[in-house]
Amino acid sequence: MDTKRQIQRGWLAGLGAAALAxxxxxxxxxxxxxxxxxxxxVLVPGALIAAAGGPLLARGGGRAFGGYVIAGIGAIVFTVGALLMLGLMGDGWPLLVVLPCLAVAGTYRWRPDHPLARGLHRTVALLAVTGAGVGVTLGLIVTGLVDVGDTGWWGGFxxxxxxxVFANALELGRHRxxxxxxxxxxxxxxxVVACLLGLRFLRGW
Incomplete structure (x- = not known):
């Protein structure tokens, strides 16, 4: 009975959020x-896909990860539809870089217990956060809020x-x-290779 209530609440919450958005x-x-x-x-199917993840998220456990993936895919599709409906795809497309990166970073909530797998998962999640930073920077450049000129700014990222990656490698070295x-x-x-390449782009060598 509790499981049925969780599923019902998940559907109600998901559909309510979808309708509101x-x-x-x-x-x-x-x-x-x-x-x-x-x-x-595009907008409505995206909202419904995101809502379909609600019941699985409400149940928790391993199923919650599946619900998170479904909700994340739906949110990205919904964002595409919203940008198209508002006519903002020209300036808003960096959101389609930020959202998938944040979705990947959010999977760290379901990190594995093994130190090696957990360390690799943490590396991917933090790289995804870095990718979100790239998306935010692109958004600032596209909207004209920041002018980077001819600087190879991506080298900094x-x-x-x-x-x-280097810090996570050192952290992995602590485990037996x-x-x-x-x-x-x-x-x-x-x-090391990525750092040298980034420095080259940033300095314009």
């Missing part, structure tokens, strides 16, 4: 005078990603486990 996007598009009705064929040396080597090597 769809209504808000439609109202905003109509009030802006740039209403593209055909984008509803490459160096940040290299630092993330099989294949520790191999894992550290596989992480340190690419991080």
């Amino acid at each position: 769809t209504g808000a996007a439609t109202a905003a598009a109509q009030s802006s005078g740039r209403f593209h009705w055909w984008a509803g064929f 490459m160096m940040l990603a290299a630092a993330v 486990m099989p294949y520790r040396l191999q894992a550290v080597t596989l992480l340190v090597g690419p991080s």
